[in-house]
Amino acid sequence: MKKKVLLMGASGSGKTSMRSLIFSNNPASLTSRLGATIDVEQNHVRFLGDLILNLWDCGGQDAFMDSYLTTQRSTIFQHVGVMIYVFDVESREMGKDLEYYRDCLEGLKQHSPEAGIFLLVHKMDLVKLRGDVLEKKKKDLEEESKGVGVVVFGTSIYDESLYRAWSSIVHTLIPNAAVLSKHLTTFAEACSATEVILFERTTFLVIATSHVPNTNSTSSLDTDEHQLDPTRYERTSELIKAFKHSCSRLREEFHSLEMELHEFTAVLDEMTKNTYVMVVVHDPTIETAAIKMNIHMARRKFEELQGDSLVS
Amino acid sequence: LKAQDGPEGGVIRTKILLLGLRRAGKTSILNVLFNKLPPKQTFFLETTIRITKHTFDTVIPLEIWDCPGNITVEDLGTSLSEFSSLIFVIDIRDVYQQPISKLVEFIIAAYHDNPDINLEVFVHKAEKMQDEDKLENFRQIHERISDRLLDVSPDYELNPLDLHLTSVYDHSLHEAFSRVLHKLIDSLPYLEELLNIFCANSSSPKAFLFDTASRLYVATDASPVDQQTHNLCCDYLQMLNSFGSLYRSKSPTAATRLKPPSPSTPTPTASSSRH
Ligand SMILES: Nc1nc2c(ncn2[C@@H]2O[C@H](COP(=O)(O)OP(=O)(O)OP(=O)(O)O)[C@@H](O)[C@H]2O)c(=O)[nH]1
Ligand SMILES: Nc1nc2c(ncn2[C@@H]2O[C@H](COP(=O)(O)OP(=O)(O)O)[C@@H](O)[C@H]2O)c(=O)[nH]1
Ligand SMILES: [Mg+2]
Numbered sequence: 066m067k068k069k070v071l072l073m074g075a076s077g078s079g080k081t082s083m084r085s086l087i088f089s090n091n092p093a094s095l096t097s098r099l100g101a102t103i104d105v106e107q108n109h110v111r112f113l114g115d116l117i118l119n120l121w122d123c124g125g126q127d128a129f130m131d132s133y134l135t136t137q138r139s140t141i142f143q144h145v146g147v148m149i150y151v152f153d154v155e156s157r158e159m160g161k162d163l164e165y166y167r168d169c170l171e172g173l174k175q176h177s178p179e180a181g182i183f184l185l186v187h188k189m190d191l192v193k194l195r196g197d198v199l200e201k202k203k204k205d206l207e208e209e210s211k212g213v214g215v216v217v218f219g220t221s222i223y224d225e226s227l228y229r230a231w232s233s234i235v236h237t238l239i240p241n242a243a244v245l246s247k248h249l250t251t252f253a254e255a256c257s258a259t260e261v262i263l264f265e266r267t268t269f270l271v272i273a274t275s276h277v278p279n280t281n282s283t284s285s286l287d288t289d290e291h292q293l294d295p296t297r298y299e300r301t302s303e304l305i306k307a308f309k310h311s312c313s314r315l316r317e318e319f320h321s322l323e324m325e326l327h328e329f330t331a332v333l334d335e336m337t338k339n340t341y342v343m344v345v346v347h348d349p350t351i352e353t354a355a356i357k358m359n360i361h362m363a364r365r366k367f368e369e370l371q372g373d374s375l376v377s
Numbered sequence: 378l379k380a381q382d383g384p385e386g387g388v389i390r391t392k393i394l395l396l397g398l399r400r401a402g403k404t405s406i407l408n409v410l411f412n413k414l415p416p417k418q419t420f421f422l423e424t425t426i427r428i429t430k431h432t433f434d435t436v437i438p439l440e441i442w443d444c445p446g447n448i449t450v451e452d453l454g455t456s457l458s459e460f461s462s463l464i465f466v467i468d469i470r471d472v473y474q475q476p477i478s479k480l481v482e483f484i485i486a487a488y489h490d491n492p493d494i495n496l497e498v499f500v501h502k503a504e505k506m507q508d509e510d511k512l513e514n515f516r517q518i519h520e521r522i523s524d525r526l527l528d529v530s531p532d533y534e535l536n537p538l539d540l541h542l543t544s545v546y547d548h549s550l551h552e553a554f555s556r557v558l559h560k561l562i563d564s565l566p567y568l569e570e571l572l573n574i575f576c577a578n579s580s581s582p583k584a585f586l587f588d589t590a591s592r593l594y595v596a597t598d599a600s601p602v603d604q605q606t607h608n609l610c611c612d613y614l615q616m617l618n619s620f621g622s623l624y625r626s627k628s629p630t631a632a633t634r635l636k637p638p639s640p641s642t643p644t645p646t647a648s649s650s651r652h
Contacts, residue, residue: 259624292627300623304616311612315605324617328625345624 068238069119069144071180073133073169074151075162076101076125079187079222083151084108084122086222087231087268090310093222104129105141113265113272113339113371116239134168142169142176146238151185154192154202154219163209170213182215183234190221228306229299232271241370245273248370256359257348259291259329262298264341269302269309272340291347301343305333323353332356337368390432390440391561392459396483397466398476399424399446402501402545406466407431407443409545410554411591416545428453436588436595437562450486457483457490461561464497469506469514469542477518481525484538495560496538498522499553504544515542548592548611552604555593568596576600585610589618 072080082096088110102124110118123133123141133141150169156162173180186202189195199219206217218230236242245263253261253275261275294300309319322333329347334357336342342363344356395403405419411433429443442460450457457463465480480498487494500515519540541553559565572584576598583606585594592614594607 293625294623294627297623300619304619308612308616311609315609317609324620326617326621328621331620331624347626 066115066240067117067119068146069121070234070238071141071145071148072120072122072151073148074125074185074187075153075156075158075165078125078151078153078156080122080125080151081106082222083185083187083220083227083231084120086227087270088120090267090306090313092310096222101126111339112235112268113239115371118235118238130165134165134172138172139176142172145173145177145180147181147183147234148173149183149185149234151187152202152206154186154188154198167209170210174213181234181237182210182213183230184210184215184217185220185230186217187220189219189226190223195219225296225299225303227299228270228302229296231268232299232302235265235268235270236272239272242273245370246276248366249273249275252359252363253344255363256344256356257346257351258344258356259347260293260345262301262343262345263336264302264305264343266335266339266341269306269341271298271302274298323357325353330356332360334360336360336364337371339371340367342367388438390438391461393439393441393557394453394457394460394463395441395443395466396448396463396479397446397499397501398468398471398479401446401466401468401471401476402499403443403466405545406499406501406543406550406554407441409550410593419545433591435558435591435593437558450483457487457494460491460494462495462497462557463487464499464557466499466501467518469500469503469511469518477521477525480522481529484526485529495557497553497557498538498540499543499550500540501543503542503549504546511542515540548608549604551592551611552602552607555595558593559596562595565596569598572596572598587614589614592618 072084074080079096081099081102082093085091085096085099086093088108102122104124106122106124108120108122110120112118121141123129148169150166152159152162152166170182173182184206186199186206189199192198199217202219203217207215216233218226218233220226220230239245249261249263253259258275263272263274264270265272305319305322312319321335322331324331324333329345330349330351330353331343331345332353333341333343342360344360346356395407397403402419404422404425405414405416408414408422409416409419411431425443425445427445428448431441431443433439433441444453463483465476465483467476467480484496487496498518500518503511503515506514519538522538539556541549541556543550543553562568568586572586575581576584583600583603584598585607586596587594587610592611594610
């Protein structure tokens with residue numbers, strides 16, 4: 066199954082940079098060497114095996130934008146699964162940016178009315194009062210979108226915010242995300258785990274997590290009870306990507322992790338061909354080896370699950 | 378490795394004197410090593426104008442004296458015999474007279490008061506230069522210090538001087554400081570021997586014993602330290618330290634209920650496979 070992802074926004078807003086961070090595992094420090102993208106750079110990224118993300122990184126210089134909106138209009142805007150529109154938070158031409166944005170919304174409405182729309186207010190590392198700035202931008206952008214449903218994120222390539230935004234975006238493209246979540250919850254219960262998280266293998270974006278049950282169950286499967294850090298998913302993605310990068314500098318391939326810390330144990334290991342799983346356990350009586358064994362035994366089930374739902 | 382009780386029940390701290398001209402990077406070094414300051418933020422540190430004593434609890438309790446650039450031996454207000462090590466920081470681009478005169482002045486005084494003091498030189502901000510120039514400047518600095526000491530008296534050559542290339546922007550600083558620390562740990566030979574045995578029995582190619590919070594290694598086995606491997610271990614500890622706070626239970630009730638039955642020390646482990 067193929068999903069077309071349009072990556073649009075003014076030149077220099079950071080589209081190619083985020084693509085190279087998420088999909089090519091390049092460090093943020095190297096993005097300053099990227100040249101402006103000429104026309105459209107298309108990439109096929111295999112994501113979760115059968116799901117193929119067809120990324121259209123659309124160079125943002127005016128001449129290209131004008132052509133996307135006129136002669137190339139139907140090619141660009143048809144069959145779009147998701148459009149990600151990137152705004153540089155410090156843009157000095159916000160008026161023009163918004164005008165192009167509105168035109169792109171028109172194009173989508175005409176050719177792919179069902180497409181999901183995500184707006185990234187990018188380079189947030191450059192501003193001081195992040196919360197306030199984002200709130201204001203969010204309000205403006207929602208107003209500009211004139212009733213079209215959009216989701217706004219503040220992002221930066223220098224912290225975990227980029228992983229949060231992209232995880233949410235790809236989550237909408239995975240047809241069986243809810244089913245995966247349900248099975249992860251069952252698996253977490255079987256392991257006496259506080260939480261289980263499933264990552265895509267190359268990007269380390271979060272695909273699904275076990276639920277927090279709303280019942281006042283007495284089982285240890287209650288993340289609410291532990292009040293874990295709300296930014297943990299995206300920060301885990303970022304930390305592991307950074308460590309994978311450190312390993313690659315030594316030409317070592319990252320394989321798995323077992324962390325026995327004072328308050329919890331975490332095991333990160335391959336789940337299926339295309340995913341990694343992380344099991345977090347707070348109960349000190351659960352042995353790490355048991356967690357590994359459980360992951361091993363869950364593998365077949367998850368391979369099946371993934372196969373089933375993706376062909377549909 | 379137990380901290381010894383001092384006279385008033387306080388711990389006895391090993392004292393280290395940190396010297397160098399102003400803007401050489403002394404305060405940056407301390408803050409990056411012990412206060413988790415991101416290297417880029419060192420840019421905003423203010424110049425140190427009076428002696429500041431910092432206490433840090435690594436594997437041994439330390440007291441490091443951060444001194445202003447223009448300090449003299451008299452200004453110290455105490456004898457050099459108080460200190461176990463003297464670290465002198467030189468900006469790698471500064472191959473000229475001034476810092477070297479300052480260093481030589483202190484070495485001579487130390488030779489008089491405390492001939493056993495460990496003399497360490499951090500040739501700092503090394504990331505700013507290309508490899509070739511870097512080694513050339515390093516060599517020049519070393520040569521000039523030796524020449525100046527020989528001029529004063531041939532004896533000084535006997536006192537070994539350890540030079541390290543360092544930068545706050547990579548793990549070279551951690552490695553250099555680890556080596557400084559090794560000379561101060563009395564039980565080092567036993568620890569090294571234990572690690573040798575560990576490597577032999579587990580067929581591990583390399584073993585480091587780390588102080589997790591500061592990411593300094595306390596000891597390693599007899600095989601040579603490969604810088605890349607050391608860097609990877611530091612990166613790993615950095616990740617581990619960040620992970621701890623992400624999944625740590627913040628709720629007091631859950632935390633007490635799930636306390637381990639016996640106090641166990643954290644045993645971080647990792648594995649990665651070679652291809
Ligand atoms: N401070 C900061 N700079 C960023 C961030 N993301 C990207 N940049 C910088 O922005 C510059 C432009 O990035 P690109 O990714 O080439 O921009 P683009 O949107 O692909 O531009 P076109 O291809 O011309 O449309 C680069 O120098 C990046 O290093 C960010 O989050 N923060
Ligand atoms: N390039 C580079 N700059 C450094 C390094 N360490 C410190 N600096 C910079 O050197 C300047 C002076 O540092 P500071 O610690 O205040 O020096 P002090 O006066 O010796 O305490 C600051 O601007 C630091 O950012 C380094 O390893 N590399
Ligand atoms: Mg580009």
